[in-house]
């Protein structure tokens with residue numbers, strides 16, 4: 001049961017400049033941009049962007 005992939009693919013918006021990145025939400029709620037630890041402005045805080053598209057049903061995720 002430790003093998004579950006609980007990381008979901010989301011969009012994250014930089015809390016400083018508002019740039020939106022493809023991001024992942026970790027089980028603890030942390031939002032991290034994919035492919036980069038920080039925004040182009042240097043900020044590392046991202047807010048989750050709610051989207052209706054690209055929602056993958058749990059049983060079809062990868």
Ligand SMILES: [Zn+2]
Pocket residue numbers: 014015016017018019039040041042043
């Ligand atoms: Zn930024």
